[in-house]
Amino acid sequence: MARIVIVGAGISGLTAALEASASPHEVVLLEGSPQIGGKLRLATIAGHQVDVGAESMLARRPEALELLADLDVEPVHPAAVSASIWTRDALRPMPKGTMLGVPADASDLESLLNPAELERARDERVVEVTGDLSVGDLVESALGPAVVDRLVEPLLGGVYAGHARRLSAAAAAPALLTAARHERPLTEAARSAMANASTSGAPRPVFASLRGGVGSLPKHLVRLLLDRGVTVRTGATARELVRTAGRWQVTVGETRAPEHINADAVILATPARATSRLLSAASPDAANALAEIGYASMGIVTYAFRRTESDVFTGSSGFLVPPIDERRIKASTFSSSKWPWLADTAPDLTFVRVSIGRHHEEADLQKSDAELAAAGMSDLRAALGDVPRPVAAHVQRWGGALPQYAVGHLDRIAGVRAGLTSLPGLEVAGAAYEGVGIPACIGTGRKAAGAVLTHLADR
Numbered sequence: 001m002a003r004i005v006i007v008g009a010g011i012s013g014l015t016a017a018l019e020a021s022a023s024p025h026e027v028v029l030l031e032g033s034p035q036i037g038g039k040l041r042l043a044t045i046a047g048h049q050v051d052v053g054a055e056s057m058l059a060r061r062p063e064a065l066e067l068l069a070d071l072d073v074e075p076v077h078p079a080a081v082s083a084s085i086w087t088r089d090a091l092r093p094m095p096k097g098t099m100l101g102v103p104a105d106a107s108d109l110e111s112l113l114n115p116a117e118l119e120r121a122r123d124e125r126v127v128e129v130t131g132d133l134s135v136g137d138l139v140e141s142a143l144g145p146a147v148v149d150r151l152v153e154p155l156l157g158g159v160y161a162g163h164a165r166r167l168s169a170a171a172a173a174p175a176l177l178t179a180a181r182h183e184r185p186l187t188e189a190a191r192s193a194m195a196n197a198s199t200s201g202a203p204r205p206v207f208a209s210l211r212g213g214v215g216s217l218p219k220h221l222v223r224l225l226l227d228r229g230v231t232v233r234t235g236a237t238a239r240e241l242v243r244t245a246g247r248w249q250v251t252v253g254e255t256r257a258p259e260h261i262n263a264d265a266v267i268l269a270t271p272a273r274a275t276s277r278l279l280s281a282a283s284p285d286a287a288n289a290l291a292e293i294g295y296a297s298m299g300i301v302t303y304a305f306r307r308t309e310s311d312v313f314t315g316s317s318g319f320l321v322p323p324i325d326e327r328r329i330k331a332s333t334f335s336s337s338k339w340p341w342l343a344d345t346a347p348d349l350t351f352v353r354v355s356i357g358r359h360h361e362e363a364d365l366q367k368s369d370a371e372l373a374a375a376g377m378s379d380l381r382a383a384l385g386d387v388p389r390p391v392a393a394h395v396q397r398w399g400g401a402l403p404q405y406a407v408g409h410l411d412r413i414a415g416v417r418a419g420l421t422s423l424p425g426l427e428v429a430g431a432a433y434e435g436v437g438i439p440a441c442i443g444t445g446r447k448a449a450g451a452v453l454t455h456l457a458d459r
């Protein structure tokens with residue numbers, strides 16, 4: 001029996017551990033912080049457990065739903081309520097069926113663009129591209145800057161807390177880049193994506209969660225891991241990784257009292273910077289490539305309002321805010337309207353959250369909790385008008401929240417993976433690689449575990 005050590009107990013490491021635990025090998029999961037789950041987290045607000053990290057999982061990809069099925073947990077889906085964009089001082093309906101902000105038909109953007117901007121969008125140009133470029137530059141060349149500023153920016157801001165004119169089209173909008181490479185209009189790519197979605201049987205929900213919230217997923221995972229005999233340790237920060245005679249040694253604990261854990265295989269499911277540090281001896285090239293990946297920090301303020309006073313939040317799942325409008329919040333989710341399970345669990349309350357902070361805009365996060373909560377309320381009032389006083393407010397700060405897939409990201413990751421090919425038994429997983437969303441992270445965790453198990457079987 002071999003020993004597999006997995007470092008990092010976010011969703012990527014937890015999934016890798018689950019996959020590895022189906023083998024006869026010993027599995028040890030090391031988490032540096034006091035709690036399991038990474039960016040999946042619950043907090044108690046006004047007496048109820050509420051998501052203060054990720055709150056929704058893409059259901060158009062299979063991984064999250066498959067994981068729920070493995071855990072014997074029923075998925076739940078958001079209510080069919082609409083979302084808006086808060087721009088030009090008004091809440092405007094979110095155009096339906098765009099592909100990352102690129103509409104099937106430019107006329108779908110009438111609610112967001114002024115007549116000149118709309119005319120430019122209608123006059124779509126086919127973009128000539130060779131290598132990678134930013135999503136913003138690609139869409140701007142095709143449809144004009146306003147489509148980027150009013151729609152692509154807030155949508156990408158919601159996923160990456162990043163900037164459309166810096167994020168890689170190859171990594172963040174591959175279908176749009178492929179269309180451009182084939183000299184096809186981007187709107188045509190959006191049209192065919194929509195046509196595919198409507199001909200592939202009954203409409204399926206786009207997003208999913210579980211009763212108790214996405215933040216309750218780690219608890220279900222840990223329960224199963226412990227049942228399967230996996231050792232799960234918190235407060236165990238991996239500080240060093242070295243190769244020793246064909247095996248690996250992971251060092252945890254304080255420098256004065258280090259603990260060395262031997263392993264036949266290791267999966268690093270940590271954010272890029274931590275992974276870079278751990279790889280510095282074994283693979284300096286991979287470590288350097290990972291060190292180039294920037295991270296956006298952000299804060300989530302969650303408010304609880306009395307349900308009887310919360311009509312203003314009904315019938316909508318919330319809104320996104322383009323950076324061009326220079327507000328402090330970048331989005332608001334009306335959680336109790338979006339998730340019926342939450343409304344049922346806390347019938348007297350309405351939970352609403354706002355997110356603050358994009359890449360390189362960390363100054364807002366220097367403010368105190370009270371100031372952040374007040375800033376969020378001030379924007380909610382500006383957007384919605386009469387908003388009652390909350391009965392509770394909770395601030396969750398996420399330093400190093402989301403990796404930025406800058407132009408050239410795919411080459412950078414190919415470099416990381418190439419650097420690891422000469423190190424059998426060592427794999428990486430996590431949000432830094434092939435997608436920041438939970439399903440993509442699950443995918444990397446499974447892939448890493450599969451590679452490690454194949455390596456151990458081949459020895």
Ligand SMILES: Cc1cc2nc3c(=O)[nH]c(=O)nc-3n(C[C@H](O)[C@H](O)[C@H](O)COP(=O)(O)OP(=O)(O)OC[C@H]3O[C@@H](n4cnc5c(N)ncnc54)[C@H](O)[C@@H]3O)c2cc1C
Nearest residue numbers: 008010011012032038039054055056238401430431437438
């Ligand atoms: C506020 C917020 C909202 C989000 N909303 C959504 C959403 O609604 N839907 C969605 O799909 N995605 C969302 N995301 C993105 C998604 O949640 C993350 O990309 C994903 O959860 C990352 O998982 P991970 O396991 O790769 O990394 P992490 O969750 O970062 O886990 C890594 C773990 O490694 C640990 N660690 C780090 N260094 C060490 C070390 N040296 N030794 C031991 N342990 C270490 C960390 O403590 C952490 O627990 C959101 C992200 C944030 C921040």
